[in-house]
Amino acid sequence: MSTVVSKDGTTLAFDRIGEGPAVILVDGALCHRSSGPNGPLAALLAERFTVYTYDRRGRGDSGDTAPYAVEREVEDLEALIAEAGGSAFVYGISSGAALALEAADRGLAIGRLALYEAPFIVDDSRPPVPRDYRAQISELLAAGRRGDTVKYFMRRAVGLPALVVAMMRFMPAWSGLTAVAHTLAYDAAVVAGTQSGEPLPAGRWASVTLPTLVAVGGKSPGWMHNAMAAVADALPDARHHTLKGQTHIVKPQALAPVLIDFFAGSGQFAGQGADRISAAGLPGGGGQHASGGRSR
Template identity: 35%
Template sequence: MEKVGSADGTSIAYQRSGAGAPLVLVHGTGGTYSRWAPIVPALEKHFTVYAVDRRGRGESGDATAYTIEREFEDVAALVKAIGEPANLFGHSFGGICSLEAALYAQHVSRLVLYEPPIPVASVQIYPEGIIDRLQALLDAGDREGLLTTFMSEVVRMLPHEIELSKSMPAWPARVAAAHTLPRELRAHEGYCFDPERFKSLSIPTLLLVGGESPHFFKEAIDTLRQTLPDSRVVILPGQQHIAMETAPDLLVREVLAFLLGPAM
């Protein structure tokens, strides 16, 4: 893997493949760059794909203190290092990182956000005490239990979806990175989304949401639709939060139609 230095000096690793305009892939909580494996072969036919390992996992470095802002800077550092306008595709927590990085980097051509959990007033994402319970599982050394509990109780994934994720080649790397999960959730709880900061963000943006996803993802997408001036929503019928695994062809089709299509 190749690496780039972030603003705080942390080394951020990424896997580069394909040829064409740059496309940076930013995975979500409990993931690694390998989470994109089911769709990278289709994407790299059209783009130079940069699949990032976010800080604290894989070959990426980490820092003693963790803040959500460092994650934004990590993505922005890679975009800047590419040296030409790049497309950004962020999933879940990686969607928030990508959105914020678009403000930091100012070299983003188009933006794809798949269910970023933007905080919405009066909408509860986390069940009472869940982060403490996840931390307890980590402290007990039960990384797989931590990950599956997060998937079932926070993301509200169905049992068959969890089993599908566990069967994927990326699963061992996800379990190995599970220690990053509680800190991200705590940082996300403290994250304040200010729509005014993004009102002038004129980057063409595709907002993806599963037709069967939990309501808080749908509320987040609606908030972004009302906030971002050049955005549109595409519903992935029959899907929830992991279409890269449950419907990779559908996901690729919508992403390519947006990234390769005319300006909105």
């Protein structure tokens, strides 16, 4: 484990493996380095890239500084990019995709951006989250009801059946979920305004002109396909890709080859956006950051 210090003084824990251009992986809700899909994915990408996985603030071994703001998480990603050499490719999944998209919109030095199933709700193909969702999350957390916070998220945001959610507390992973329940308020802030069942706000990401991969699982529900199609339509240089046979719990073995081709500009993505990457500079990292760590 290595650490880097964000702009507000928060210490962020990260791992770095592999050698090549820098790629930073951004987790979704309730996930971090030791619990989530990005560790196995990083191992597969490390054959071609220097891959960074990190604990978003408030999770795992990273610190947390109040008050929370989405801008602080953007600054966290900016600190990781600086650690990686000043620019990087970025991949985000679920709410991590929403955060990565927000970071790109705010002008971070991202060479290429890959998004998997940002949890936007853009039509009536599924119920929207309740209008008071963020307030309910905050109230549950303020009352110390961490388990109920996770259950509320699973029911109202994820949309799992009540029986499934009721059984979750008997799973070995339950204690790990409740340990980071407070960060559900952070994710709610990241996706605010995108889960109402209405079209995405016009011009929300108008400045994201870099090459962007917008991916969705072939077996994911229709509302997610609609959301990712809407994201692709909203971005001027997007590639909309469906991973056959995959769901929101995407298999690293299915995703890694697509990300490798996209970030390398090879295979089905050969020659797409290469001029923009050249103009922005190849993401830093490479062999010089393949081991060890430092704080700043």
